[in-house]
Amino acid sequence: MEPSQRRPIEYRNDLHPVWCTGCGDFAVLKSFTRAFAQLGLQNERIAIISGIGCSSRLPGYCATYGLNSVHGRPLPIATGLKIARPELTVIACAGDGDAFAIGTGHIPHAIRRNPDLTYFVMDNAVYGLTKGQASPTSAREQKAARHQLGEMDPPINPVLFVLANGAGFVARTQAGDMKHMTDMLVRAINYPGFAFVHCLSVCVTYQGRSYQEALDGRVHPIMAEHDPRDEDAAYRLARTDPYALGVIYERADS
Amino acid sequence: MSMPAIETIGGARYPDAIDLAKVRDAHRPLATERKVVEADGNTAAAYACLQMWRAVCFAGFPITPSTKWLEVVTDTVARGTVGCKRVKLMEAEHAVADYLAGAAAACRDLIVATATSSVGLDHMTESTRSLGASGLGNILLINVYRAAANYPLCIEGDPSDALAHRDDGWIQICCRGVQQIYDVVLQAPCIGMHPEVLTPVMPGYYGIKDSHRGSRLILEPDHAIEAFHDRWIRPSQWPGLINGDTALGNCVTSQFFQGFKIDQRSRMERVLTLLPRIGADFEETFSRPGLEFVEPLSWPVDNTVDLAIVAMGPDAGTAAALAPEIGKECGCKIGVLAAQLLTPFPHAQYAARLAHVKAVLVVNQAHHAGHGHLTHEIAQACYPLPKPPAVVSCFAGMGGATVSDATWLAMVRHAVTASRRGERLPRPVIAHEGRIIWPN
Numbered sequence: 195m196e197p198s199q200r201r202p203i204e205y206r207n208d209l210h211p212v213w214c215t216g217c218g219d220f221a222v223l224k225s226f227t228r229a230f231a232q233l234g235l236q237n238e239r240i241a242i243i244s245g246i247g248c249s250s251r252l253p254g255y256c257a258t259y260g261l262n263s264v265h266g267r268p269l270p271i272a273t274g275l276k277i278a279r280p281e282l283t284v285i286a287c288a289g290d291g292d293a294f295a296i297g298t299g300h301i302p303h304a305i306r307r308n309p310d311l312t313y314f315v316m317d318n319a320v321y322g323l324t325k326g327q328a329s330p331t332s333a334r335e336q337k338a339a340r341h342q343l344g345e346m347d348p349p350i351n352p353v354l355f356v357l358a359n360g361a362g363f364v365a366r367t368q369a370g371d372m373k374h375m376t377d378m379l380v381r382a383i384n385y386p387g388f389a390f391v392h393c394l395s396v397c398v399t400y401q402g403r404s405y406q407e408a409l410d411g412r413v414h415p416i417m418a419e420h421d422p423r424d425e426d427a428a429y430r431l432a433r434t435d436p437y438a439l440g441v442i443y444e445r446a447d448s
Numbered sequence: 449m450s451m452p453a454i455e456t457i458g459g460a461r462y463p464d465a466i467d468l469a470k471v472r473d474a475h476r477p478l479a480t481e482r483k484v485v486e487a488d489g490n491t492a493a494a495y496a497c498l499q500m501w502r503a504v505c506f507a508g509f510p511i512t513p514s515t516k517w518l519e520v521v522t523d524t525v526a527r528g529t530v531g532c533k534r535v536k537l538m539e540a541e542h543a544v545a546d547y548l549a550g551a552a553a554a555c556r557d558l559i560v561a562t563a564t565s566s567v568g569l570d571h572m573t574e575s576t577r578s579l580g581a582s583g584l585g586n587i588l589l590i591n592v593y594r595a596a597a598n599y600p601l602c603i604e605g606d607p608s609d610a611l612a613h614r615d616d617g618w619i620q621i622c623c624r625g626v627q628q629i630y631d632v633v634l635q636a637p638c639i640g641m642h643p644e645v646l647t648p649v650m651p652g653y654y655g656i657k658d659s660h661r662g663s664r665l666i667l668e669p670d671h672a673i674e675a676f677h678d679r680w681i682r683p684s685q686w687p688g689l690i691n692g693d694t695a696l697g698n699c700v701t702s703q704f705f706q707g708f709k710i711d712q713r714s715r716m717e718r719v720l721t722l723l724p725r726i727g728a729d730f731e732e733t734f735s736r737p738g739l740e741f742v743e744p745l746s747w748p749v750d751n752t753v754d755l756a757i758v759a760m761g762p763d764a765g766t767a768a769a770l771a772p773e774i775g776k777e778c779g780c781k782i783g784v785l786a787a788q789l790l791t792p793f794p795h796a797q798y799a800a801r802l803a804h805v806k807a808v809l810v811v812n813q814a815h816h817a818g819h820g821h822l823t824h825e826i827a828q829a830c831y832p833l834p835k836p837p838a839v840v841s842c843f844a845g846m847g848g849a850t851v852s853d854a855t856w857l858a859m860v861r862h863a864v865t866a867s868r869r870g871e872r873l874p875r876p877v878i879a880h881e882g883r884i885i886w887p888n
Binding site: 241243261262263264265267270271272273274275276277278279282299300303307 | 466505507534536538539540542543544546547548549550551552553554555558560574575578699
């Protein structure tokens, strides 16, 4: 494939993001535009569909088609869009609340329908927009430390969840590593079916720098011997290592 | 589905816009000539949807009493007799609304459709509000009336679902009878997709009473429907999902919010000038009544009516049939109006009809905290009149109950008595099975 002549800035519009200073969503936005440039996509062939929340503002900052929709619903909207315009590159993006609280019910159905779209979930395990409540992916320790409701409830494991529902492409990345995010996004977009990217991130306002430092210390590349075509190995990895970054599973028949 | 670039009013060129000529060519007609079939209301609505070449994306989730619409559409599409159409069975009604939003926003020239009822419409609420304001007039949501999510649940035809969603921002049209259901669904996209309106349409009809009632249905040939649609539906100059182009979920400050609402209201008001033109064209084309604001079912040309009855749906037909006899018995001349356009409500047209009547009996078939949804609108219509009539409110047929001959008689007697007492807006009553059952 010839290298693209496009520049990431060509996928940004003039709006200034209103995220908090230091928010990982800035890096996610950059990784989106870098991935588009790397793939040489035409702006009008991209559609980014989001739900509600800090991260769901992302389509508004891209010079592409986009829709900042309602809470939890980017997947059915993206599915309808893809049916009507199959030639578009469709990316649904959401936060952990959007994806794993109100929108969870749509994930298994999107997976079984297997539309050729990418679902990028920015998971900081907190409801940032509404001032820091616990989300379905918040760890018990986090909830205990911050006196959040739901301390007794265990978190959802997003990667295990989508694997169990039959997703054909599952990857994990983190918002502090732009190059890795871009790589994962490119591979997800190139995957011919439903592709899930779990992006670990930090809310600078309600978690702070120490969380980012802790996350940086915990994340690591998936071990070299992991075969992403081995479904059993993917399950084992999903159950045992929540910080392994890379392609966890890619169905062999893809 | 690819075509050469088209130029939009913004000057941008979109080389991958859907090739409408190919979509049109791929359509296979359900009827090549006019024919008469036997159908129930759900089937009639489904046939109308299937005959529109622009309607290629359908979605649904089964709920009584609208399920048969989905069954007919799915079965016909699966048999491959209508071309390249697609149907998606979604996981819930809110997913249906969102799926349609995505498909509709992707191409404004396509018609996307579903049918639902009651709780299903309630489940869609989070999206119907957004869609009503979105400018996506190419969405057709067929609402088969059934009591809104309620205690107790009730599966019969009660328009409380439609009336609970009057502020969602959709054009709402009430149909009466199988033929009218078919005709209204055919005309609906002509209003919704008109560039001055761009507002989604929610045609509705009574569950069970009309959705499940078999009747004679004249099917028009697809090519005639195509020609009629082509007179009203032109290729959209607006692209789909461009930033800021739709209002779905966008968040603005209160300063800008006013502008969105003014635009929404203005587009809705244009329905009042457009609807009679479309209705007249339909009538001229197919020799059946087209869209109207209100159906004068039993109304003298000289407007000499003492008591006007305003009602909705098939029960209004019963009232019209009984009007001469009941009028004789009660000593007054009765006229009957069946509401057709619910939203926006055509107040001026009602005011013109009711300017010289002594009293109006408004029959509400949906529970309401006050005098009734329909009563509020009629009272508003009559308020500016020099001599406003008494507006007498009755609730009858709630939960889809039959409004019997005896019930009509009881309501007319009540209206005559109340108006003769000089009450302008008497306390509403509930009538059932030939009696005023509340207040006791």
